[in-house]
Amino acid sequence: MAASGDGVTDANPAGNCRCDSNNCTECCRRRSSNSSLPSSSSSCSLLSFDLYPVQDYDKSWRVFTASVKGFAIGAGIKGGLAIFALLARLRRRQLLPSFKKVEMTSASADVILALKDSLRYGLFLGTFAGTFVSVDEIIAALGGHRRTAKWRALLAGAIAGPSMLLTGLNTQHTSLAIYILMRATVLASRCGIKSKRFGHICKPLTWEHGDIFLMCLSSSQILTAFLVKKDSLPSSYKSFLNKHGGKDPVILESVKEIACGLPLTNLEAVEKFYKSYGVDIKLDPQMEVPCSIIHENQGCVSHFISFLIQAYKRALPVYFPVYLIPALIVHRQGLLKRPYTILWKGLFGTARSSLFLSMYCSSGWLWTCFLFRIFKRCNIPMVTMGTFPTGLALAIEKKSRRMEISLYCLARAIESFFTCMADVGYLPPSRRFKRADVLVFSLSTAVIMHCYAMERDVFRSKYLNVLDWVFGVPLPPYDTTPHKRK
Numbered sequence: 001m002a003a004s005g006d007g008v009t010d011a012n013p014a015g016n017c018r019c020d021s022n023n024c025t026e027c028c029r030r031r032s033s034n035s036s037l038p039s040s041s042s043s044c045s046l047l048s049f050d051l052y053p054v055q056d057y058d059k060s061w062r063v064f065t066a067s068v069k070g071f072a073i074g075a076g077i078k079g080g081l082a083i084f085a086l087l088a089r090l091r092r093r094q095l096l097p098s099f100k101k102v103e104m105t106s107a108s109a110d111v112i113l114a115l116k117d118s119l120r121y122g123l124f125l126g127t128f129a130g131t132f133v134s135v136d137e138i139i140a141a142l143g144g145h146r147r148t149a150k151w152r153a154l155l156a157g158a159i160a161g162p163s164m165l166l167t168g169l170n171t172q173h174t175s176l177a178i179y180i181l182m183r184a185t186v187l188a189s190r191c192g193i194k195s196k197r198f199g200h201i202c203k204p205l206t207w208e209h210g211d212i213f214l215m216c217l218s219s220s221q222i223l224t225a226f227l228v229k230k231d232s233l234p235s236s237y238k239s240f241l242n243k244h245g246g247k248d249p250v251i252l253e254s255v256k257e258i259a260c261g262l263p264l265t266n267l268e269a270v271e272k273f274y275k276s277y278g279v280d281i282k283l284d285p286q287m288e289v290p291c292s293i294i295h296e297n298q299g300c301v302s303h304f305i306s307f308l309i310q311a312y313k314r315a316l317p318v319y320f321p322v323y324l325i326p327a328l329i330v331h332r333q334g335l336l337k338r339p340y341t342i343l344w345k346g347l348f349g350t351a352r353s354s355l356f357l358s359m360y361c362s363s364g365w366l367w368t369c370f371l372f373r374i375f376k377r378c379n380i381p382m383v384t385m386g387t388f389p390t391g392l393a394l395a396i397e398k399k400s401r402r403m404e405i406s407l408y409c410l411a412r413a414i415e416s417f418f419t420c421m422a423d424v425g426y427l428p429p430s431r432r433f434k435r436a437d438v439l440v441f442s443l444s445t446a447v448i449m450h451c452y453a454m455e456r457d458v459f460r461s462k463y464l465n466v467l468d469w470v471f472g473v474p475l476p477p478y479d480t481t482p483h484k485r486k
Helices: 025-032 059-095 107-143 152-167 174-194 199-206 210-228 235-245 249-259 267-276 291-295 300-330 339-375 380-396 399-423 436-454 461-471
Strands: none
Touching: 059 107, 059 300, 059 461, 107 152, 107 461, 152 436, 174 399, 174 436, 210 235, 210 249, 210 339, 210 380, 210 399, 235 300, 235 339, 249 267, 249 291, 249 380, 291 300, 291 339, 300 339, 339 380, 380 399, 436 461
16 A cells, blocks of 8 residues: 555545555545544444544543533433422322321422432442543553553443442442343343354344343233232332332232232222222122222223223323433434424334333233133232233334333343242342442443443444443554643
8 A cells, every 4th residue: 555755545536545445544534534423333433533633632531521421411311300200299299188298208308309319320420431431541541552452441341330339328229230231241142143153152142022022021020029029129110010000009919819819808998999989899709810809890801991091191201201301412413403303203202102101001901811811710820921921012112122121121020030039038148248239230331331442333323322422432442542732
């Protein structure tokens, strides 16, 4: 490859390099010169810093901006969700009678708690981002960028992991740790699929509908635990299911008694509950199928339809912030150029995700009712089998969101499953590791950040854009360590 006297590679009039190859550094620079941001569709331009002058690379500024952006994302997401939770709580307070309002915490106490949580999560993500970038830069400066490229991000991600403790020294985040572990496992499996050595082992992971299958498995554990072993679920997730399950605690308790083979001791409370809504019903203490407890005098199908409508109304406020907040963060520039397109996509996504959640909850009752009536019995295995097809509702969701949702539910299901196993004595309680969640989280973030630095093509573009915005696009491993302009 010939070079001119000024060090620039010769090129033909069409703008192509004379190296007869499209893979050299000069070709990558020419392909990326027409864009102001690295393109996620090309691994060469994705990892290249050619768009940014090397002499302008400021390590301390990268650390500072990563910390600020991490704090903004943590506080923004947690604060945004807290705002919608406060609005829902205020609305519920207005509908309650005066004697029940006394039992609820004051609005000012809710606001203070929301602010504290937002600050904690902001500090958590801000410290994580700042620590990762700091360790990354320190190791690169001491050991050389090229020599430490293969392990630097792995170590930096592990060191940054304990920043989770900033959310509260006594606050366990088992579900979050397991979820991040699932994300790390997915990334590692994608790396394995690319590998010639492990590709045949990881090939089953490419199953097109594997996300729906994982959702069905997770639903069996989560919904069974919701009915018969609520203590195995985190309190926040339990309150979420209580709300969207759409049934009063006295109804759920009676269903639990039948499923567990216990005497029915709560039928009078169930009859009184339905009578308060104008439904006069007499329940049989010897019943074996709880359909009359679940939906009184309604048929199973008619109950499914009426429940679906109510569940959809409950789901809309849940997904509105889920689509609004990312739109403000990820598509902040696009909102100024094409606001109607982005807003329409957000509204359509909210409507579709709300339909998924409402169908999920409604079909959970429908499938179990059908199974109870077919076999004329109700027990824990029947509940587990009846809740398995509930996960099919995930097919309503957008394909790119299915794996995200299934992994989130799988993390909850794994936590619930092992809690149940420990409660019945099959697993010894862990006494040695008081904060195993921090250890799991740190190991998982080590894998994720290593993939971010070395195997970027295993990430979806939208996640990669957010990570690049926070951490700054990492230098390719074949580049030398840049220096700040003097």
